[in-house]
Amino acid sequence: MARLHAVTGRSVTPLSEGWELCVAEPGETPVGGWLSAPVPGTVAQALRAAGLYRLGEPLSLHDRDVWYRLRLTGEGPCTLRFHGLATVAEVWLDGERILTSASMFERHDVPVTLRGAHALRIVFRALNPVLRARKGRGRWPVRLAGPAGLRAVRTTLLGHMPGWCPSVPAVGPWRPVELVTENGPLRVHSADLRATLEGRDGRLSLALAADWSGSAPPPGWLEVGETRAPLRWTGPGELRGDIRLPEIEPWWPHSHGRPALHAVRAAVGDAHIDLGRTGFRRIEREPGDGFALRVNGERVFCRGACWSSPDIVSLPGTRDAYAPWLELVRQAGMTMLRVPGIAAYEADAFFDLCDEMGILVWQDFMFANFDYPTDEPFLDGVRREAAQFLDRVQASPSLAVLCGGSEAEQQAAMLGLPRERWSQPLFDTVLRDEAERRRPDVPYVANSPTGGPLPFAADAGVTHYYGVGAYLRPLEDARRSHVRFASECLAFANMPAAGALPGVPAVHDPRWKARVPRDPGAPWDFEDVRDHYLRTLHGVDPMVLRYEEPDRYARLSRAVTGEVMESVFAEWRRVGSSCAGGLVWMFQDVWPGAGWGVVDSAGVPKAAWHALRRSFRPVQVLLTDEGVNGLAIHLLNETAQPVEAVMTLTALRRGETPVLRAERAVTLPPRSAQMVPASSLADRFIDLTGAYRFGPPAHDAVVVALSDPRSGALAADAFHFLGGSRMERAELGLGARVERAAEGWHLVLSTRRLARSIHIEDDGFRGEEEWFHLAPGVERRVRLIARHPGAAVPDGDVHALNGLDPTRYRGTP
Numbered sequence: 001m002a003r004l005h006a007v008t009g010r011s012v013t014p015l016s017e018g019w020e021l022c023v024a025e026p027g028e029t030p031v032g033g034w035l036s037a038p039v040p041g042t043v044a045q046a047l048r049a050a051g052l053y054r055l056g057e058p059l060s061l062h063d064r065d066v067w068y069r070l071r072l073t074g075e076g077p078c079t080l081r082f083h084g085l086a087t088v089a090e091v092w093l094d095g096e097r098i099l100t101s102a103s104m105f106e107r108h109d110v111p112v113t114l115r116g117a118h119a120l121r122i123v124f125r126a127l128n129p130v131l132r133a134r135k136g137r138g139r140w141p142v143r144l145a146g147p148a149g150l151r152a153v154r155t156t157l158l159g160h161m162p163g164w165c166p167s168v169p170a171v172g173p174w175r176p177v178e179l180v181t182e183n184g185p186l187r188v189h190s191a192d193l194r195a196t197l198e199g200r201d202g203r204l205s206l207a208l209a210a211d212w213s214g215s216a217p218p219p220g221w222l223e224v225g226e227t228r229a230p231l232r233w234t235g236p237g238e239l240r241g242d243i244r245l246p247e248i249e250p251w252w253p254h255s256h257g258r259p260a261l262h263a264v265r266a267a268v269g270d271a272h273i274d275l276g277r278t279g280f281r282r283i284e285r286e287p288g289d290g291f292a293l294r295v296n297g298e299r300v301f302c303r304g305a306c307w308s309s310p311d312i313v314s315l316p317g318t319r320d321a322y323a324p325w326l327e328l329v330r331q332a333g334m335t336m337l338r339v340p341g342i343a344a345y346e347a348d349a350f351f352d353l354c355d356e357m358g359i360l361v362w363q364d365f366m367f368a369n370f371d372y373p374t375d376e377p378f379l380d381g382v383r384r385e386a387a388q389f390l391d392r393v394q395a396s397p398s399l400a401v402l403c404g405g406s407e408a409e410q411q412a413a414m415l416g417l418p419r420e421r422w423s424q425p426l427f428d429t430v431l432r433d434e435a436e437r438r439r440p441d442v443p444y445v446a447n448s449p450t451g452g453p454l455p456f457a458a459d460a461g462v463t464h465y466y467g468v469g470a471y472l473r474p475l476e477d478a479r480r481s482h483v484r485f486a487s488e489c490l491a492f493a494n495m496p497a498a499g500a501l502p503g504v505p506a507v508h509d510p511r512w513k514a515r516v517p518r519d520p521g522a523p524w525d526f527e528d529v530r531d532h533y534l535r536t537l538h539g540v541d542p543m544v545l546r547y548e549e550p551d552r553y554a555r556l557s558r559a560v561t562g563e564v565m566e567s568v569f570a571e572w573r574r575v576g577s578s579c580a581g582g583l584v585w586m587f588q589d590v591w592p593g594a595g596w597g598v599v600d601s602a603g604v605p606k607a608a609w610h611a612l613r614r615s616f617r618p619v620q621v622l623l624t625d626e627g628v629n630g631l632a633i634h635l636l637n638e639t640a641q642p643v644e645a646v647m648t649l650t651a652l653r654r655g656e657t658p659v660l661r662a663e664r665a666v667t668l669p670p671r672s673a674q675m676v677p678a679s680s681l682a683d684r685f686i687d688l689t690g691a692y693r694f695g696p697p698a699h700d701a702v703v704v705a706l707s708d709p710r711s712g713a714l715a716a717d718a719f720h721f722l723g724g725s726r727m728e729r730a731e732l733g734l735g736a737r738v739e740r741a742a743e744g745w746h747l748v749l750s751t752r753r754l755a756r757s758i759h760i761e762d763d764g765f766r767g768e769e770e771w772f773h774l775a776p777g778v779e780r781r782v783r784l785i786a787r788h789p790g791a792a793v794p795d796g797d798v799h800a801l802n803g804l805d806p807t808r809y810r811g812t813p
Contacts, residue, residue: 001209002193002394003348006274009184012081015039015070015120015177021046022067026126030067037068038314042086042172043124045314055313055591056514061169062127068172069121074114074179082108084175087155088125094118103154104174105345105366105385124171127153138371140415143520144407145342151370154381157342158312158590164517166312166591174315175347185214186271189237193264193395195278196441197296202248202280206231206266208239208273218269224262231266239268250296251279251397253335254358255618255638256671261355264395279355279397285443289460290484291451292580293400293443295360298671301573301638302360302400302581303616304334305598306488308343312590317347324603325588326353332598332609333616336360338487338583340448341368341406345389354398361398362487362583364448365389365431367405371412372426379430386431390438402435402444403487404428409447409455410464422455448487464488465582468568470519472532478568483579490568491585492561493517493526493594494608495554498761500600501592506554507546515593527594534560537725559757559801562611562771563725569615570622570718574634575675584612604787607759610771619643619668621706623678623718631678631688631720633704637668645706645715649681651688651699655730655754655802656776659699660686665709678702690722697722701754703775714780719773727756727802734758736798738811745784745794745811751776755800762796764788774800 004010021037022030037046043066047053072093082091086104090097099110131149138151145157159168192207206222208231220231222241231241249260264275286292286299293300310321329337337354339346341364354361365386372378393399404427412422427446435444451461458465458481465486467473473481483489493516495506504511507527518525531542538556546553565584572579589597598609622634637643644667651660662681668674678688690697705717721727733752738745745765749758755774760767760782768783784794793813797806 001190001391003276003392004188004191004273005276006272007184007186007188008271008273009182009186010188011181011183013179013181015072015179019068019070021069021172023061024065024067026063026065026129028065034069037172039068039173040083040176040317041314042170042174044168044171046172048313055168056166058167059169061171064126066124066171067121068124069119072114072118072120072179073116074118074181075116076181077111077113079180080110080112080120081178081180082110082173082175083177084173085122086124086170086172086174087127087153088130090123090125092119092121092123103381103385104156104170105154105389106381107175107388109180122173127155127169127171136373139421140371140412140417142369142411144369148370152373152378154366154385156315156344156366157368158309158315158344161342163520164590164596168312170315170344175317184271185212186268187211187213188273190391191273191275193275193278194441195280195395195397197248197250197280197282200247202245202250202262203243204245204264204278204280205242206240206264206275208266208268209237210239210268211237212268214269220266220268223265223267231268241266245280248280251281251355252358253295253300253360254330255333255335255616256295256298256300257358257640259356259358259397261397276352276395277355278395281397283400283442286580289451290578290580291445291462292485293360295400299580300335300360301579302336302362302485303569303573303583303612304329304336304338304359305584305587305612306338306340307346307587308590308597310588315344317349319349319353322346322350322353325599326350326357326359328599328603328605328609329359329587330357332605332613333618334359334612335616336362336400336581336583337587338362338364338448340364340488341366341403348392351393351396351398355396359398360400361396362401362403363393363399364403364406367408367426369407369411371408372424374425379426382426382430383434386434387438390434394438399439399442402431402439402442403448404431404444404446406448407464409450413455451484458483458486459578460484462487464585466491468564470526470529472529474536475564475567475571478571479577483572483582485580486572486582488585489582490561490565491517491526491596492530492564492608494561494596494598494606495530495557495594496589496592496600496606497558497604498554500602500604506550506594512593515591515595517596526596530557530561533564537563539726555757555759555799555801558607558759559771560725562606562608565608566611566615569612570624570634573615573620573636574622574624574632575673584608604766607757607771610769613769614772617716619706619715621647621704621716621718623702623704623720625689625691625720627689628691629677630691631702633676633678633718634673635666635668635676635706636673637670640670642670643668643715644709646709647676647681648703648705648707649678650703650705650775651686652701652703652754652776653699655701656752666706678704689720703754705775714778717773717775729802729804731805732800732803734798734800734803734807736807736809738794738809739781740811743783747782747784747794747798747809749774749780749782749798750778751800755803757801759799760784760796761799761806762787762794764791765794765796
């Protein structure tokens with residue numbers, strides 16, 4: 001049921017201080033060597049803090065027992081609440097076992113009576129002996145995760161996927177431990193809170209399971225904002241109330257409006273209940289054989305990435321841990337994050353922030369790849385796990401899709417099993433029933449991918465699209481495959497900035513290669529995929545370039561994966577596209593190196609993040625080459641307000657001399673998409689795409705920009721290069737000056753010739769936007785963000801991929 005943020009008479013004390021841990025042999029009692037331990041936290045986190053562990057080093061905790069101890073004091077009856085114990089654990093109080101748990105995803109409430117000081121101990125049993133003892137085999141083998149016994153144990157697959165993830169054991173009280181006492185007349189056991197949008201009105205209903213210990217139970221009230229309604233006793237231990245809120249401000253994803261949240265409170269007599277905040281929205285899956293979402297009646301192109309963890313060592317769940325990452329999600333224009341089945345359920349703070357920031361969440365239940373058991377004890381545990389998760393996010397408007405898990409159906413199909421064996425009761429009935437019972441307002445998808453004649457077919461249902469990417473298909477495949485919704489796509493070994501992996505030379509050092517993602521058993525890795533597109537798009541031999549110009553190789557490698565992503569999303573967002581969403585695999589790296597993440601493990605955006613930020617603008621201009629039909633200009637406005645703009649088209653010879661310039665005032669209606677043939681802007685024929693080949697082209701680049709008609713501020717721009725990504729290096733006349741304003745440092749950039757993939761190298765600062773193209777005759781003002789607290793004055797170089805030399809800049813203290 002919904003979270004109870006506070007209840008009069010209820011005290012919740014975090015048991016977060018004074019814990020110690022000790023590692024022991026399986027079945028043995030610890031005799032010494034206790035370490036201070038953070039709670040919530042993991043054993044690996046404690047060892048790291050003590051200087052005894054570094055990410056990447058072997059850590060054999062799954063062959064050991066780990067004991068935690070705490071001196072606990074209190075008086076009277078209370079509840080010990082364990083929000084998550086990873087994974088096979090026992091809890092002992094004064095030598096008496098009070099709890100046994102076999103799932104890191106279940107919460108446990110244990111009633112106890114305290115009288116003074118007590119010894120609280122938690123022992124986390126070695127996982128490997130448990131896995132070896134599991135009987136039964138799945139119907140198919142799984143190479144991406146192991147060992148096979150994980151199919152029957154409820155723990156995260158993070159740390160068990162050697163193709164891309166360090167082997168970090170998730171062991172310990174990874175979620176809070178609390179002491180709960182009740183001393184008021186009202187005891188609330190659960191709250192069922194439902195917020196819906198009916199037309200333009202909000203409706204909120206509340207059912208409380210509660211007991212009143214006084215005389216006659218007093219009446220109560222339910223309140224949303226300034227609107228109040230009665231909360232009545234409808235039977236022993238039950239209260240119900242209902243509010244209709246005319247013309248309520250709805251919750252929107254941030255691309256489409258304001259993510260409005262409304263405080264919900266209730267009271268029974270003098271006892272008050274804080275139910276937090278909720279939002280009123282309507283999310284529906286469009287009918288048909290594809291997959292598309294409508295939010296409040298409007299179709300939303302869902303774009304974003306798949307989430308891993310803010311820190312794979314500690315698996316944190318605090319607001320401070322999530323906020324910087326989710327701010328980068330919002331800044332990139334991402335409207336959706338998928339929490340995949342190989343990860344872990346995130347804490348309440350994650351959903352609170354997504355609610356506030358207007359970020360939709362596609363939530364997998366934590367199942368992936370395996371053929372899972374069908375015995376009732378296992379399925380009963382799954383029901384409890386799902387129910388507890390859905391209850392605590394019941395009031396969250398950001399929850400947009402619930403999915404049974406990841407790649408289980410695909411795994412069976414790809415290994416050649418008969419069609420009738422692709423499905424599992426876990427996904428088709430157990431999880432579906434829990435989702436429909438507790439969050440009927442959220443669409444449910446049985447598995448990701450699913451929906452077509454094959455689960456991974458791109459032109460039906462949801463797909464994991466790696467045509468452009470691991471399958472080395474040309475960029476045109478993004479259109480040819482008729483992708484409907486890609487819940488995973490575009491996985492590359494995204495090159496981080498120089499120095500991201502200190503002391504390790506890029507690419508061929510074994511320490512570097514050990515961190516490059518790969519499918520286990522495959523004779524290639526995802527740097528090979530990146531090199532393929534570097535070769536085909538830029539016309540270079542990656543091996544020769546790496547040998548002769550390693551710095552040039554690294555810069556082009558950083559740029560090329562973002563170029564591919566921009567091209568694909570331009571196809572998917574264009575007018576007439578069949579696609580309703582794409583989620584890049586993945587958002588953040590789990591350790592330093594050329595991982596799948598578009599943000600590195602330190603929270604620094606890579607070139608691909610900047611490319612996605614341009615691709616995901618809610619007010620957007622896109623260019624597509626339509627063959628002999630010429631260049632198509634696609635104008636998008638996802639916002640609720642009309643946009644008045646000046647559209648300018650410029651064709652440049654050698655990136656400098658305009659051979660065509662045309663302007664048109666345009667209006668982009670709210671929630672609109674329109675296509676304008678570029679040929680309609682000119683008063684004469686010019687072969688903008690080089691399709692007709694009437695002699696050498698008169699130009700090599702086309703720039704289309706949308707700007708504010710009053711201020712001239714740029715809203716969006718797009719570039720089409722007749723030579724594709726291939727480029728000649730030249731003297732550009734790239735200029736840079738540093739300015740200081742009240743809000744901080746800025747870099748003002750200009751160029752005589754079109755500059756491609758501009759990026760900054762500065763030990764103290766990074767650009768808020770980088771890896772963009774800059775047309776001649778305009779200035780771009782870039783905010784500089786300090787990399788560390790000691791950054792004082794900007795001092796660095798500006799590079800362009802088609803420039804001969806960088807441009808130096810330095811601020812004035």
